[in-house]
Amino acid sequence: MxxxxxxxxxxxxxxxxxxxxxxxxxxxxxxxxxxxxxxxxxxxxxxxxxxxxxxxxxxxAFTDSHIHLIGYGEALDRVDATETTDLNALLETMKQKASGDDWIVAEGFNDRLLGEMPTREMIDAVIPDRPVVLKRVCRHVAVVNSKGLERLGLIHHTVIEGGKLGRDAEGKLNGVLYDAALDLLHRELGGNKEKNVASIRRAVDALFSHGIVGAHTEDLFYHGDPLETIQAYEDVLSDVPFHAHLLVHEQIVDRVLQHDALYKRPRFDFGAMKLFVDGSFGGRTALLSEPYTDDPVQRGIEVHRPDHLEALVKKARSYGMNVAAHVIGDAAAEQFIGLLEKYPAKRGTRDRIIHASLLDDALLKRISALPVLIDAQPVFLSDDMELLFDRLGNERVDNAYRFKSMVATGALFLGGSDAPISDVDVRKGLYAAVTRQSFAGSSTLAPNERLSMYEALRSFTYSPRVATNTHGRDGLxxxxxxxxxxxxxxxxxxxxxxxxxxxxxxxxxxxxxxxxxxxxxxx
Incomplete structure (x- = not known):
């Protein structure tokens, strides 16, 4: 019946x-x-x-091809700073939410809305006795107070490869952490199976309310023991009809492989080894071939030295794995594409270029010769329209988020949100992809790069299922x-x-x- x-x-x-x-x-x-x-x-x-x-x-139904599922579930239960324009009001809210001696966390502040980048001194003035962290909207920058620096063991002479510690005019730590420096924070905040189960359930319930029934996610490094995180997924998805595809962070790939933990389950499976090449436009840590327009002494950060990056790609190949790389700046794209050319993917498989935010014609041509999928977040374009013009200038900005050209390369084009970094609402991704306008409708970027609604919908439905080889039963x-x-x-x-x-x-x-x-x- x-x-x-x-x-x-x-x-x-x-x-x-x-x-x-x-x-x-x-x-x-x-x-x-x-x-x-x-x-x-x-x-x-x-x-x-x-x-x-x-x-x-x-x-x-939709699949979000780039999300941090546990992080999204955590953010739903934390102080939301995404619309905050008053730092002191935010800190007072956080102070009221505090309990015990745990970290107090706020998610998604935007220094452009605040008018300045917060510092440890600003946080100390309101909350001096508890460790506090404010995560910037890009999640490549965070700010901690003095208690936070103390908990993380950060002192004046600390140097972090692939990251940066912000300093004031006197050279003292100001509490701002960039890129790889946040790894210390991830380890400190950690997580456990019980918390992760609750976060996954919270996230999936919210995703269902947005029409999303599947996600490509990367959680195994950030939330405690990766084996316990895998068990949390087993516990939830054994009775919840949601499909998860987990990327495997390069810092924990050895551990999970040693425990033979990456076998396919009925409702979740595992994909490429994930690594970072650079940072974000917001933090001026995306790696550019030319300096930032609004900060000519900055060209971004290499998360890994070139020789180390190459070693990571070789390591993935030795495990028979594809590589998924966070690539925002054009210089980062140049590095990663070069390594994919040097160490080709196994026949019949695809590597993953995540974000691919700044690509000129030459880079697109090289991509067209590679077996890759492009894991794009159209919502970034509409969220960051003004910032893009500031960071890249009026000419270079036309190479940002070239969705139509990405599709034309023949690469498999996937749509996602990167939640909790951006709103998980697929309507925003569709709007950005087909209009290339800010959400206020006041600015437009390179209208020739607009997708059709059909192309945009496919990027959130069928294409993510092709990427995980589940397209024989879902996505159409x-x-x-x-x-x-x-x-x-x-x-x-x-x-x-x-x-x-x-x-x-x-x-x-x-x-x-x-x-x-x-x-x-x-x-």
Whole structure:
């Protein structure tokens, strides 16, 4: 016995414009798409329920191809600083939330909104007796107070390869940590299985409410013992219908391989070895070939010396693994692409270029000759529009987030959010990809690099499933595929501009069963 879904605009995303009005589902799988009358006749006697979609639009459910799932779950339970314009008000809120002697953490501050970069002295003035950390929106920069520096064991003469410690005019530590310096913080904040289970559950519940039923994530280095983190995923996903694809950070890859922990589970699996080549535009640590326009003495940070970076790629190859690299600046892209050319991926597999934020024509041409996927975050473009012009200048900025050109290389183009760094809301990613405008609509960057809505939707549905070899059953709405989809009030193909941001999710369905419902649809 099955369910007949009728009176909808059900987009397969198998071909542009391909759409049916009805769909018959049995045991969580699509048996046939077509017209209501035809399906009623074909499955007479087997139809148990009929769901009237009332003209609403249906698409394959989303997969976020770049997220920090546990970090996102943690952020949902911490002080949210993303819209903060008053540092003292933020610190007072944090002070009230404090309990015990644990770290007090705020997520996602933006120094552009605050008007300045916070320092340890500013935090000390309000919270002198507890370790405090403010994580910048990019998560490549954080600020701790004096108690935080003490907990981390950071002193005046500390030097951190691949990172930087901020200093005041007298050369004293000012509490600002950049890139690899944050590794100390990750180890200190840590995590355990119990906390990670709670964070994963919290994150997945929130993702269902955004139409997201799968994610590519990288959690194994940041939240305590990686083997316990894997166990936390097993505990949650044994009874929650969500698919996770975990990248494996280069600092823990040896440990998990020694314990033979990377075997495929029913609802999660493992991918490439993850490494960082550079930092972020926001912290001016993305590695550029030319200096920053708004800080001509800065060209960014190499997280690894070139010889060490090469050794890491060789190590991945020795394990038979692909490589996934965080690459923002063009000089970072040059380094990583060169290594992929020197040490090719195993036939039939793809390496992963994460972000690929600044690419000129020459770099794109080299990418076109490589078996890679590009793990992009369209939302970054709209979030950071003004910052991009400041950091890169009016000419170089046209090479930022070249989505259409990325697709044209033949690389598999994936859409993601990098939550909690940016909002997980897929509507924002779609808006950014097809408009290339700021969320206020006041600025536009390189309109020739816009994606079509079909291309944008595929980057959040089918392409992430291709990347994890689960596309034979998910990512499209066609016969024999899982009935895993979202129902929306309006048709994304009919919406323009900010109307995309206002479309309303009605339902998320996984294998025929609703996991999120905003409305009760008539049956």
């Amino acid at each position: 099955g369910t007949l879904w009728v009176n909808g605009k059900i987009y397969t995303l198998n071909k542009e414009g391909e759409m049916s009005r009805a769909m018959y589902v049995e045991h969580g799988r699509i048996l046939k798409m077509g017209e209501e009358g035809q399906l009623r006749r074909t499955y007479a006697g087997r139809i148990q329920d009929i769901v009237n979609l009332e003209g609403k639009s249906v698409y394959p 709405l066609i016969q024999s595929y899982n009935a895993t989809f979202t129902v929306w009030e309006e048709d994304f193909f009919d919406l323009r501009g900010t109307d995309i941001l206002n479309n309303r999710l009605v339902m998320t369905v996984v294998e025929g069963a609703p996991v999120y419902e905003a409305d009760v649809i008539t049956t």
